[in-house]
Amino acid sequence: MGRQAYVHQEDCVGCELCTKICTAFQIGSNGKAEFLAKPNVAENEIQDAINNCPAQCITWKN
Ligand code: SF4
Structure with missing residues (x-):
């Protein structure tokens, strides 16, 4: 399991x-x-979601 958000x-x-x-x-x-x-989700996709969220309400958990 990769990093979680x-x-x-x-x-x-x-x-x-x-x-x-x-x-x-x-x-x-x-x-x-x-x-x-989910397993196998690319961390760069999660980072993109974090970067683009207009409410800036997604963060890394670990
Ligand atoms: S505001 Fe909510 S639905 Fe929109 S990008 Fe951020 S977390 Fe996702």
């Missing part, structure tokens, strides 16, 4: 951008993004 859902605006950048993100039933602990 965390979505601070209190700040997420549900724009879905991260889900388009990286398959490890999905929009949950509350309309906010969540990180799925």
